[in-house]
Amino acid sequence: xxxxxxxxxLLLSAALFSLGVMAVITKRHAVVVLMxxxxxFNAANLNLVAFSRYDATLMQGxxxxxxxxVVAAAEAAVALAIVLRVYQYFRTANLNQINQLNK
Amino acid sequence: MLFYIFALLAVLSGAYMVLTRNLxxxxxALLVTLLSVAGIYVxxxxxxxxxxxxxxxxxxxxxxxxxxxxxxxxxxxxxVLSESVNKVWGTVxxxxxxxxxxxxxxxxxxxxxxxxxxxxxxxxxxQKSTVQTIGIKLMTDFVIPFELxxxxxxxxxxxxxxxxxxxxxx
Numbered sequence: 001x002x003x004x005x006x007x008x009x010l011l012l013s014a015a016l017f018s019l020g021v022m023a024v025i026t027k028r029h030a031v032v033v034l035m036x037x038x039x040x041f042n043a044a045n046l047n048l049v050a051f052s053r054y055d056a057t058l059m060q061g062x063x064x065x066x067x068x069x070v071v072a073a074a075e076a077a078v079a080l081a082i083v084l085r086v087y088q089y090f091r092t093a094n095l096n097q098i099n100q101l102n103k
Numbered sequence: 104m105l106f107y108i109f110a111l112l113a114v115l116s117g118a119y120m121v122l123t124r125n126l127x128x129x130x131x132a133l134l135v136t137l138l139s140v141a142g143i144y145v146x147x148x149x150x151x152x153x154x155x156x157x158x159x160x161x162x163x164x165x166x167x168x169x170x171x172x173x174x175x176x177x178x179x180x181x182x183v184l185s186e187s188v189n190k191v192w193g194t195v196x197x198x199x200x201x202x203x204x205x206x207x208x209x210x211x212x213x214x215x216x217x218x219x220x221x222x223x224x225x226x227x228x229x230q231k232s233t234v235q236t237i238g239i240k241l242m243t244d245f246v247i248p249f250e251l252x253x254x255x256x257x258x259x260x261x262x263x264x265x266x267x268x269x270x271x272x273x
Contacts, residue, residue: 014204019117025193029185054222074259081263
């Protein structure tokens, strides 16, 4: 199998990162913003795994990407619990209409 | 060749996730993106990371997100459609970020870096998979982050359960 050029992986990662940033900026539903953040995590992981190929004995990139996945899973669980509480209280998940922290 | 198919799938479904207004369609577009990224991990000789991606992201995070969508909007209602704001400025900023990153990557001349040229790219070596190496590393060099990750997951589990509980009825 031919070697995938490193630049192409980095360009794909940059495209995924930009799409994630665009979701975070333009979308106003809290869950879609979370999905954009997951896309950004994936772009970062892709870079880590791509550079890990040049670190064959230590494989630090792959191990670090595993820890990033653990943190992303924890973040998604807590953030969605917060979104659900906010929806129960405000009856909306639109971030522009949520403008107070206390009851 | 397979890499470019996966890359195209990932970017197209990612773009669809950003452009569509329906939350459920966005969730399933994210599913395709995550699966394509898992395929790219396999092509990069990271089989354990690919399986973890499938189990944690596709099996865990995406199901959580779909539950979040269904619990925070009515599917036959306007609330399953998400409005977009700052479309022009968001697109401009995204495009500028993309151009800046691509320009940097293409002009960095990565293949001339000495540590990349000297690197041994034979990841697998004599083994058939990276699982053994990752297992040994997790129990030796990375044992403290590994234990901290387990603690973090426990705290996240407790925190999420506590936040999601309706305190008036307990």
